[in-house]
Amino acid sequence: MYDMTFELHAGGGKCLYEQIYEHIKTEIKDGKLLAGERLPSTRSLADYLQVARSTVEYAYEQLLSEGYIESQPYRGYFVCAMEELFNIEEMSCGEEAKRSSAEGREGGSTSRERESWEYNFSPHDIDMSGFPFGVWKKITKNILTYGNSELFARGEAQGDYDLRETISRYLHSSRGVNCDPEQIIVGAGNDYLLMLLEKILGRHRRIAMENPTYMRTYRIFQSFAYDVVTVEMDENGMRTDCLIKENVNAAYVMPSHQYPMGIVMPIGRRIELLKWAAGGENRFLIEDDYDSEFRYYGKPIPALQASDQQGKVIYIGTFSKAIAPAIRISFMVLPRTLLERYLENCSFYSCTVSRIDQRILNEFIRDGYFERHLNKMRKIYRAKQERLLQCLEPFKERFIVSGETTGLHLILTAKGKIAEEELLEKAKEAGVKVYGLSDSMVQMSPRNAAVLLGFGGLSPEQITEGVKRLQTVWL
Amino acid sequence: MYDMTFELHAGGGKCLYEQIYEHIKTEIKDGKLLAGERLPSTRSLADYLQVARSTVEYAYEQLLSEGYIESQPYRGYFVCAMEELFNIEEMSCGEEAKRSSAEGREGGSTSRERESWEYNFSPHDIDMSGFPFGVWKKITKNILTYGNSELFARGEAQGDYDLRETISRYLHSSRGVNCDPEQIIVGAGNDYLLMLLEKILGRHRRIAMENPTYMRTYRIFQSFAYDVVTVEMDENGMRTDCLIKENVNAAYVMPSHQYPMGIVMPIGRRIELLKWAAGGENRFLIEDDYDSEFRYYGKPIPALQASDQQGKVIYIGTFSKAIAPAIRISFMVLPRTLLERYLENCSFYSCTVSRIDQRILNEFIRDGYFERHLNKMRKIYRAKQERLLQCLEPFKERFIVSGETTGLHLILTAKGKIAEEELLEKAKEAGVKVYGLSDSMVQMSPRNAAVLLGFGGLSPEQITEGVKRLQTVWL
Numbered sequence: 001m002y003d004m005t006f007e008l009h010a011g012g013g014k015c016l017y018e019q020i021y022e023h024i025k026t027e028i029k030d031g032k033l034l035a036g037e038r039l040p041s042t043r044s045l046a047d048y049l050q051v052a053r054s055t056v057e058y059a060y061e062q063l064l065s066e067g068y069i070e071s072q073p074y075r076g077y078f079v080c081a082m083e084e085l086f087n088i089e090e091m092s093c094g095e096e097a098k099r100s101s102a103e104g105r106e107g108g109s110t111s112r113e114r115e116s117w118e119y120n121f122s123p124h125d126i127d128m129s130g131f132p133f134g135v136w137k138k139i140t141k142n143i144l145t146y147g148n149s150e151l152f153a154r155g156e157a158q159g160d161y162d163l164r165e166t167i168s169r170y171l172h173s174s175r176g177v178n179c180d181p182e183q184i185i186v187g188a189g190n191d192y193l194l195m196l197l198e199k200i201l202g203r204h205r206r207i208a209m210e211n212p213t214y215m216r217t218y219r220i221f222q223s224f225a226y227d228v229v230t231v232e233m234d235e236n237g238m239r240t241d242c243l244i245k246e247n248v249n250a251a252y253v254m255p256s257h258q259y260p261m262g263i264v265m266p267i268g269r270r271i272e273l274l275k276w277a278a279g280g281e282n283r284f285l286i287e288d289d290y291d292s293e294f295r296y297y298g299k300p301i302p303a304l305q306a307s308d309q310q311g312k313v314i315y316i317g318t319f320s321k322a323i324a325p326a327i328r329i330s331f332m333v334l335p336r337t338l339l340e341r342y343l344e345n346c347s348f349y350s351c352t353v354s355r356i357d358q359r360i361l362n363e364f365i366r367d368g369y370f371e372r373h374l375n376k377m378r379k380i381y382r383a384k385q386e387r388l389l390q391c392l393e394p395f396k397e398r399f400i401v402s403g404e405t406t407g408l409h410l411i412l413t414a415k416g417k418i419a420e421e422e423l424l425e426k427a428k429e430a431g432v433k434v435y436g437l438s439d440s441m442v443q444m445s446p447r448n449a450a451v452l453l454g455f456g457g458l459s460p461e462q463i464t465e466g467v468k469r470l471q472t473v474w475l
Numbered sequence: 476m477y478d479m480t481f482e483l484h485a486g487g488g489k490c491l492y493e494q495i496y497e498h499i500k501t502e503i504k505d506g507k508l509l510a511g512e513r514l515p516s517t518r519s520l521a522d523y524l525q526v527a528r529s530t531v532e533y534a535y536e537q538l539l540s541e542g543y544i545e546s547q548p549y550r551g552y553f554v555c556a557m558e559e560l561f562n563i564e565e566m567s568c569g570e571e572a573k574r575s576s577a578e579g580r581e582g583g584s585t586s587r588e589r590e591s592w593e594y595n596f597s598p599h600d601i602d603m604s605g606f607p608f609g610v611w612k613k614i615t616k617n618i619l620t621y622g623n624s625e626l627f628a629r630g631e632a633q634g635d636y637d638l639r640e641t642i643s644r645y646l647h648s649s650r651g652v653n654c655d656p657e658q659i660i661v662g663a664g665n666d667y668l669l670m671l672l673e674k675i676l677g678r679h680r681r682i683a684m685e686n687p688t689y690m691r692t693y694r695i696f697q698s699f700a701y702d703v704v705t706v707e708m709d710e711n712g713m714r715t716d717c718l719i720k721e722n723v724n725a726a727y728v729m730p731s732h733q734y735p736m737g738i739v740m741p742i743g744r745r746i747e748l749l750k751w752a753a754g755g756e757n758r759f760l761i762e763d764d765y766d767s768e769f770r771y772y773g774k775p776i777p778a779l780q781a782s783d784q785q786g787k788v789i790y791i792g793t794f795s796k797a798i799a800p801a802i803r804i805s806f807m808v809l810p811r812t813l814l815e816r817y818l819e820n821c822s823f824y825s826c827t828v829s830r831i832d833q834r835i836l837n838e839f840i841r842d843g844y845f846e847r848h849l850n851k852m853r854k855i856y857r858a859k860q861e862r863l864l865q866c867l868e869p870f871k872e873r874f875i876v877s878g879e880t881t882g883l884h885l886i887l888t889a890k891g892k893i894a895e896e897e898l899l900e901k902a903k904e905a906g907v908k909v910y911g912l913s914d915s916m917v918q919m920s921p922r923n924a925a926v927l928l929g930f931g932g933l934s935p936e937q938i939t940e941g942v943k944r945l946q947t948v949w950l
Contacts, residue, residue: 124629188829191824350665352664357829
């Protein structure tokens with residue numbers, strides 16, 4: 001039997017049972033205690049170490065449950081036979097040291113490596129200063145007060161029914177979308193919903209996108225088992241005559257406000273697309289209605305889905321732009337045919353949005369706060385856009401300004417022969433970040449240099465100052 | 476020119492501009508206004524209808540932006556040429572009627588179709604009565620008060636660095652997991668993380684699972700382009716000798732507490748698995764550590780990842796069991812090699828968890844509430860388990876009770892020849908829901924009937940009463 005000679009340290013960092021456990025484990029790992037060897041009985045080891053017998057029993061139990069030793073009835077405890085042990089846990093100290101240094105080096109940067117520019121005309125930034133924190137907080141508080149524990153239990157896969165009902169009403173009245181709550185799937189962001197859609201539509205899709213387009217979506221489709229083809233566009237959006245020539249069975253469009261070109265697709269083109277989709281059983285249109293809330297002239301353009309009578313449009317909407325990117329709530333409206341496929345093949349995927357957040361959003365919309373918030377933000381953004389348009393007046397000799405009906409950015413296209421790179425470089429020297437149209441291009445095509453100027457995240461004063469700087473370097 | 480004869484209704488539901496807009500749109504769709512036809516000038520229509528000119532202009536602008544009409548400089552407005560129009564929006568009324576009835580029929584049921592049993596021994600239910608609502612609410616309130624707008628902006632794809640740092644510390648101290656915050660990806664639930672993992676690991680995987688196993692994961696793998704093979708298990712978990720024979724490059728295991736069998740994988744078997752994985756560059760082990768927090772005897776078993784020195788283990792953990800399923804926060808620890816693949820191919824997927832929720836969870840763990848909550852819940856669950864074990868004493872002549880070291884359910888295996896179905900049926904007659912082991916079986920294998928008895932969601936009194944009922948029908 002193994003000779004157990006080791007000292008226990010009272011008052012040290014580790015309790016007695018842990019010291020015994022650690023010691024024996026180390027002995028086994030170091031090969032000092034070999035497979036098949038018998039350990040002292042709990043009674044004799046307790047006597048020897050002058051500890052309570054239960055302390056030793058506790059240590060043995062732990063070794064037993066981790067599989068280092070085994071017990072044989074009426075015989076005692078034996079070291080288990082096992083394959084050559086990796087040198088477990090000894091590395092911990094070294095790893096720890098490495099980790100601390102990694103934290104020191106990378107810790108700050110990863111989370112805050114966003115480049116700092118004096119004026120950043122990002123087309124993706126939104127204005128959070130108008131966000132009704134007070135209301136959001138009040139609703140949250142009420143929910144956690146009256147919220148019973150049910151709210152913390154697992155919810156429905158498609159999202160809570162109440163929220164889906166609220167969304168379907170909102171979509172009907174504000175976007176003309178016709179759908180039942182049953183057709184809606186709530187998910188944590190568009191990226192997730194597209195991943196889910198891949199499972200619903202099935203693999204091996206050939207999908208058409210415009211060029212330029214929203215590159216995030218392009219990369220996501222590429223990460224799927226999808227062939228992505230780009231289809232030429234004109235001033236009305238995706239060209240149907242070109243689409244027809246491609247052997248695709250899905251097309252991704254943003255009819256209410258094409259990103260980045262800002263095109264609102266006219267009804268004629270929409271009908272052409274719907275006709276194309278109706279021409280094949282397995283053809284679908286994916287409508288990304290990402291920022292249709294911010295339309296400054298006329299009443300909102302109905303969604304493409306509103307014109308779809310054949311169940312060909314998959315509608316995707318989000319609250320990222322209209323409320324805040326951080327709340328991570330998007331939704332997808334499936335046509336009936338695909339709903340069946342979803343229920344059959346994908347309904348076991350749990351909902352990705354917390355039920356508390358779903359409830360907050362539901363009350364925020366239901367009680368009219370969302371509409372008020374939208375009206376307020378529309379005014380704020382319109383004022384910013386007007387400011388930007390005004391500031392851009394002097395640019396009109398050398399640039400074309402477009403994309404002003406909707407959304408949170410404008411496009412500036414050079415009339416003369418200047419490279420996009422040069423525009424970006426000059427802006428950078430002046431401390432201003434603008435975004436090249438080529439960032440959104442899947443394939444480069446010969447066209448005049450163009451940049452996007454987003455105004456959502458800047459104050460009117462910043463817009464004025466930023467454009468002034470551009471004026472000094474560009475004009 | 477088109478003869479515009481229609482009446483406006485003052486004081487009706489629709490404002491004047493909308494009536495004009497709707498009327499012209501309908502005329503176009505009904506083919507009464509044909510492509511190329513010229514509309515009256517805004518001035519003459521305004522005169523005719525006795526409305527302000529701006530009202531007509533507004534209506535025309537809307538038609539223009541939707542693509543029904545186009546303007547030609549110095550000539551006026553013309554109806555656009557377009558393909559045969561689908562009969563848009565006319566269906567709205569019919570659809571509306573259909574929708575209301577669907578809501579009436581399905582509305583309640585979908586959201587609340589959970590079968591009602593007097594005693595439901597679900598292995599997935601947890602006890603929410605111990606949840607520290609007060610603390611959660613306080614933290615939430617503070618965050619929304621001091622939270623600046625940054626919290627509502629888009630966060631890092633992998634999750635907020637602070638939370639990842641907190642998780643890495645927690646994992647190290649409580650699970651022995653060695654990782655940097657850089658290796659952690661926070662996501663909205665395990666299902667989502669598995670979807671992401673599919674993108675990281677790449678398609679065409681052949682993956683091994685135990686039988687029985689966690690069927691939700693099985694179904695998810697099946698929905699991927701994965702070949703799923705089941706590998707025989709013994710009392711130590713997945714049999715490595717069988718695994719070796721299968722031509723697989725990934726294996727999914729739950730070493731701390733196999734679901735549903737409750738097996739804790741001993742260190743010997745763990746090392747065998749790690750050796751297998753080390754034998755191929757592209758081989759990985761997916762460790763699902765779903766409920767290791769609830770261990771009732773001895774100190775926690777370290778995670779398999781803790782023994783991994785070759786970067787072979789993908790560790791997945793969740794707060795669904797330990798806090799609440801509804802908060803939808805899980806995390807994945809990637810080995811360095813896969814981290815690179817993630818950063819290259821998948822880091823454009825936005826994080827699926829709201830930053831507010833991330834911050835709440837971070838403070839909940841960081842400030843020690845999580846540990847206190849776990850200690851409290853461990854006691855509550857241990858008491859429930861003891862109660863269940865005690866109540867099951869009379870069953871021991873005819874059943875074997877197992878799985879008592881960890882987790883929120885026990886297994887009852889019949890010693891004699893009785894069908895699982897019969898056990899379930901009899902329980903049902905007594906108003907008691909128990910769960911057949913076959914629910915977790917990918918392939919049926921000849922074994923004695925067994926049922927799972929979960930105790931997380933039942934009170935001690937309900938446990939006593941429920942088991943009493945089982946006693947009357949089973950013994």
